[in-house]
Amino acid sequence: NANPYLVLEGKNLEGLQAYQNRPVDIWGTVETQNGQPGLKVERYEIPFPDLKFQILRGKQKVVTLEGQPATLFTTTDGQTYVQFSLGGGVDGSTVGNAGNEVLLEALIIPDESFGGYPALRVFSANMAISPKNGQPIELQVMSDQIPIYDEPSPGESVPPTATIERVELVYYMPDPRYLTGELSPDQRTLQPAWLFLGHYSDGSEFFILVQALKTEFLLPEIAPYTQPG
Known part of the structure; x- marks a missing residue:
């Protein structure tokens, strides 16, 4: 569809x-x-006037359904769903690492299914337990509200300041599910990296990865580019 969004015009649309x-x-x-x-x-x-958003807790698992990657979400009470994106397509994304408990803000539309599983549309997601402090994370239903944005105040905008709260030495490897190239998954290189965790002055969180090795020690070595001709 070349125009997935249309402005609605008419009378009595406030409902x-x-x-x-x-x-x-x-x-x-x-x-x-x-x-x-x-x-x-x-x-x-309105086909489903009583349909409500839900906050669900459970675990995710990436599988292949009908020839394409998909994420299954199993709630704490044992019900398994296939994840859909907002627009209704099959969603293959996950939060955190395999086995982590996550929270989903989801909409379960009656009769939607794929690959033999009922479907849920994911509007937002987060870890159930903060990896930063080990405390439970609360996820609230927000997608049933129309977002309202304040007009920017006149004058020059001031970028937020950043506060680094923790630094860790970790090992980094790109997610092998999304890698392409000549190397097979068991030939990928683990790279030590410094992980900086913190928050901005507006309250949002950030993380930064910086390689912990000098360039000459990184493996595998990248072959020099040779121009054709």
Whole structure:
């Protein structure tokens, strides 16, 4: 679809605000004004008026379903779902490491399934336990609210300051599921790296990885580039 988002126009559309990010059946006509397509709404229906977002706790596992990578999410009460993205496509992403408990803000739409599993659409995700301090993390339902952004204040913007709270020596290797090239997974190189963890003055967290070896000691060596001709 070349235009996945359309501006809705019509009367009495305020009622749609109560169903932010949930399924809505809409009838109307696509019209273009000033080069921008919009949808002139004739009527709409809410197929699942009682559908609510949920915070689910469980574990993830990457598998292959119907020939493509997919993530299965098993809740603490033993129910297994296949993860979908917001738009309804199969989602192969995970949070943290294999075996970690995670929290999902999810929407389970009736009759959605794939590969023999019921589906859930993931709107946000986080670790259940903070790897930084070992404390439980709370995830709240936010996707049922229309986001409101403050207008930027006039004047020059000031970048946030950063505070480093912890430094660790770790071993880094790119996720082998997404690597391409001539080396097989068992030939990948583990590289020591410094991991810097901290937060910005606006409250958001960050991490930075810096190699802990000099360039001449990194393996495998990269072959020099030879121009064709």
